[in-house]
Amino acid sequence: MAYANTFKRKEMKFLLNEEKYDLLMKAMEPYMTEDEFGLHTIMNIYFDNDNNDVIMSSLSKPVYKEKLRLRAYGKSAQDSDEAFLEIKKKYRGVVYKRRLEMTYKELYDYAESGKAPEIPEKQRQVFGEIEYFIKRLGLKPKIVICYDRQAYFGKEDKEFRMTFDSNVRSRRNEVDLRKGDYGEVLKDQPYKVLEIKVSDAVPLWLVKFLSENGIFTGSFSKYGNIFINEVKNNTQNRRETKCFRA
DSSP, X not given: OOOOSEEEEEEEEEEEOHHHHHHHHHHTTTTEEEOTTOSEEEEEXXXXXTTOHHHHHHHTOOSEEEEEEEEEESSSOOXXXXXXXXXXXXXXXXXXXXXXXXXXXXXXXXXXXXXXOOOOGGGHHHHHHHHHHHHHHTOEEEEEEEEEEEEEEESSOTTOEEEEEEEXXXXXXXXXXXXOSOOEEOTTOOSEEEEEEESSOOOHHHHHHHHHTTOOBOOOOHHHHHHHHHHHHHHHHHHHHHHHHO
């Protein structure tokens, strides 16, 4: 599986119900091609610290934000599987993503122990950015977040991509992708989260379709929504416990 390890692009999100999704799938047939993997699963370990500084900062919607995740593909990871340790930065709607590409075991062992693996020369600058981020905030693996994705690229412009994510689930225990993609399904999530990834302008056919069907950009953070639900549940549990004791 071949991936680029450096990105600079605009990303826009749209929250689709089943009806809008079906309409879009028909409209995009002349313009988009599904990638070779079809419907597939993406597994991530997101990093944070004990104060949840990364997700708390992201939820405050700053002009600049950054996050770190360990990513693999499929229903579970094996030691020798290709994996990525990604640092993703967003500034005024433009996304910059850089990542290390190594085996899952090498990256997981580094995430757990902090002992750096042998880094190829071409990846040392990226590793330096990741290492600085980890040490500056005291980051460590905090949560597994998995979801299913359909990905498409433009027939004329292969750099133009559209992805549809669904079935978001997460867990705080067994924070290791070798344990599989299981987790608690996120409540009240959209039918599909569409992400448009473009380095230039959005194609006119898509602009027209979105406008005619009243589909507008929306905000949806997988980690953010999971964290908000956790806070709500913890607050409710504390209230119930207090009432019971009273």
